[in-house]
Amino acid sequence: MKKYKTLLFDVDDTLLDFQKAEKVALRMLFEEKGIPLTSEVEAHYKKINKSLWDAFEEGEINRDEVVNTRFSILFKEYGQEVDGILFENNYRSYLEEGNQLIQGAFEFIQNIQSEYDLYIVTNGASKTQDKRLLNAGIHSKFKDIFVSEEGLIIGDSLSADIKGGYLAGIDTCWFNPEKKSNENGIVPTYEVHNFEELYALLKKLV
Secondary structure, rough: OOOOOOEEEEOOOEOOOHHHHHHHHHHHOOOOOOOOOOHHHHHHHHHHHHHHHHHOOOOOHHOOOOHHHHHHHHOOOOOOOHHHHHHHHHHHHOOOOOOOOOOHHHHHHHHHHOOOOEEEEOOHHHHHHHHHHHOOOOOOOOEEEHHHHEEEEEEEEEEHHHHHHHHHHEEEEOOOOOOOOOOOOOOEEEEEHHHHHHHHHHHHHO
């Protein structure tokens, strides 16, 4: 009897080649705008992008602040003002076409799909990942796709449930009916003390 029944797969650089997709999307974006994408500019974009995602992982900024400001920050450093949200939307449309599979991924998924329940777990944008997986021909191999920004982990343990969600980049809700004090520095996104409060929170977040 096999140990695991369910396999959870990341998308970028596990199933699909994000490095290639990103490079093509950036080139097409800059060509559309009539701006040369030099190796220096590309490297500087990646540096800015990484620093913003690092800040996101530390809880300093939210995801929208990452994706909607990275291009405006880049061009501001070169003395130009651009609409960061417009650039991001155009970039996303090009990125959606990036369906290059990691070598061996298709054959591997084909071979194991009848033996395991397969799911996608990703922190990428839902629409973008859906289209890329469809175009790559592997979307139907997975039972469902879980996007971190669309999920909320609810649990009573700060050190297990809440910390685990934080490390995975998923919002968390500490279910704390005994109203314990938080003394370990692990900060949940939300805190509730009963199911009435949890229901009210979920209704407020719709």
